Amino acid sequence: MLLGALVDAGADLEAIQRAVDRVIPGTVHLASTSVRRAGQRATKVNVEKIAADLPHRHWSEIRTMIEAADLDPSVAARALAVFGRLAGAEARAHGVEPDEVHFHEVGAWDSIADVVGVCAALADLGVATVSAGAVALGNGTVTTAHGRLPVPVPAVLELARGWRVRPGGEGEQATPTGMALVTALAERCEDIPAMTVAAVGVGAGTRDVPGQPNVVRAVLGTLDTLPGASGSGVSAPEVDDGAEVGSAVVIEANVDDLDPRVWPGVLAALLEAGAADAWITPILMKKGRPAHVLAVLAEPGRVAALRDRIFRLVPTLGIRESTVRKTALARAWSEVSLDGERVRIKTGHRAGVIVTATPEFGDVAHLAATRGEDVRAVLARAVAAAEAAGLAPGSPAPAAEE
Numbered sequence: 001m002l003l004g005a006l007v008d009a010g011a012d013l014e015a016i017q018r019a020v021d022r023v024i025p026g027t028v029h030l031a032s033t034s035v036r037r038a039g040q041r042a043t044k045v046n047v048e049k050i051a052a053d054l055p056h057r058h059w060s061e062i063r064t065m066i067e068a069a070d071l072d073p074s075v076a077a078r079a080l081a082v083f084g085r086l087a088g089a090e091a092r093a094h095g096v097e098p099d100e101v102h103f104h105e106v107g108a109w110d111s112i113a114d115v116v117g118v119c120a121a122l123a124d125l126g127v128a129t130v131s132a133g134a135v136a137l138g139n140g141t142v143t144t145a146h147g148r149l150p151v152p153v154p155a156v157l158e159l160a161r162g163w164r165v166r167p168g169g170e171g172e173q174a175t176p177t178g179m180a181l182v183t184a185l186a187e188r189c190e191d192i193p194a195m196t197v198a199a200v201g202v203g204a205g206t207r208d209v210p211g212q213p214n215v216v217r218a219v220l221g222t223l224d225t226l227p228g229a230s231g232s233g234v235s236a237p238e239v240d241d242g243a244e245v246g247s248a249v250v251i252e253a254n255v256d257d258l259d260p261r262v263w264p265g266v267l268a269a270l271l272e273a274g275a276a277d278a279w280i281t282p283i284l285m286k287k288g289r290p291a292h293v294l295a296v297l298a299e300p301g302r303v304a305a306l307r308d309r310i311f312r313l314v315p316t317l318g319i320r321e322s323t324v325r326k327t328a329l330a331r332a333w334s335e336v337s338l339d340g341e342r343v344r345i346k347t348g349h350r351a352g353v354i355v356t357a358t359p360e361f362g363d364v365a366h367l368a369a370t371r372g373e374d375v376r377a378v379l380a381r382a383v384a385a386a387e388a389a390g391l392a393p394g395s396p397a398p399a400a401e402e
Contacts, residue, residue, distance in 0.1 A: 009201025136168020
């Protein structure tokens with residue numbers, strides 16, 4: 001239903017299919033159709049199997065499949081966050097370790113397609129941040145691979161911790177997969193926020209219940225205020241003399257028991273997972289223990305996935321988050337010739353004027369190694385070449401922007 005709502009709101013089904021195929025190639029075909037539910041028009045996305053061998057899988061297998069797939073980093077990070085949250089809930093419900101969870105309904109091909117598909121749809125639509133309202137859980141009983149269970153089933157209740165819920169009628173109204181998608185991807189549980197609506201999508205479920213449309217709605221738009229800035233008077237993303245002003249989230253964790261040799265890999269993994277920046281700061285904790293603060297700068301829509309990634313990468317017991325106002329210069333790449341080699345110059349500019357110009361250090365280091373020269377000497381010549389080409393603070397900004 002969530003996937004149908006996002007497709008109805010404008011997500012490209014072919015782009016979604018390509019993302020799913022990268023994880024489970026040649027396994028499913030996605031098809032959308034327009035239906036009516038209790039008099040409402042909606043889009044239903046059917047996940048049709050095209051492969052004969054469709055095994056159930058453990059969480060460790062699904063994680064490996066997603067990490068090995070050639071996915072957009074934001075899609076992979078979000079999908080891992082959803083399945084990681086789902087594995088934790090199932091593990092608690094069944095009294096096993098998360099990696100030992102043998103998914104039945106959840107680990108099947110259609111649920112992998114649902115999770116990866118929803119994450120790919122959000123990326124295709126350019127969704128930066130997600131919020132969702134109270135979830136209807138339902139009443140009664142449902143037949144599962146573990147037998148007949150009361151509604152809501154145990155995993156749904158585990159996933160609902162900290163979320164507003166309501167009964168919502170007879171039968172199963174929220175599945176573990178759906179609840180994991182909502183609670184892992186949404187930053188906040190709230191009623192529809194103040195926003196300028198750009199698109200509305202309606203996704204249909206299989207059942208058609210008289211008098212109660214079996215649908216989910218997705219509303220896309222631009223927030224009137226920055227997330228977390230209620231009452232602060234901070235405007236939505238704007239442009240200030242050529243510099244983009246918007247919101248970002250700083251995620252921090254104190255770590256005092258990680259081998260220092262691991263830190264470079266941690267920072268690289270977080271950047272690969274979609275962080276805008278990541279760094280560590282030495283601190284002194286209680287009882288005189290030396291430690292580090294791991295800090296990650298992220299777009300609001302990537303926070304949930306990066307939070308999950310941090311918990312997996314470092315031994316911390318807690319994470320704190322704060323919304324900040326970020327002003328980013330417009331940027332461009334140019335090239336200069338140095339000893340017959342091309343060196344890239346990255347410029348930041350505002351109001352049509354270059355504010356900063358820096359040679360790409362990787363290019364400089366490669367040239368220095370090739371020529372057998374000192375890096376500092378090559379860097380100085382690269383700066384001089386950039387200035388000679390008009391790529392210096394105070395000069396007009398280059399026309400091509402990244």
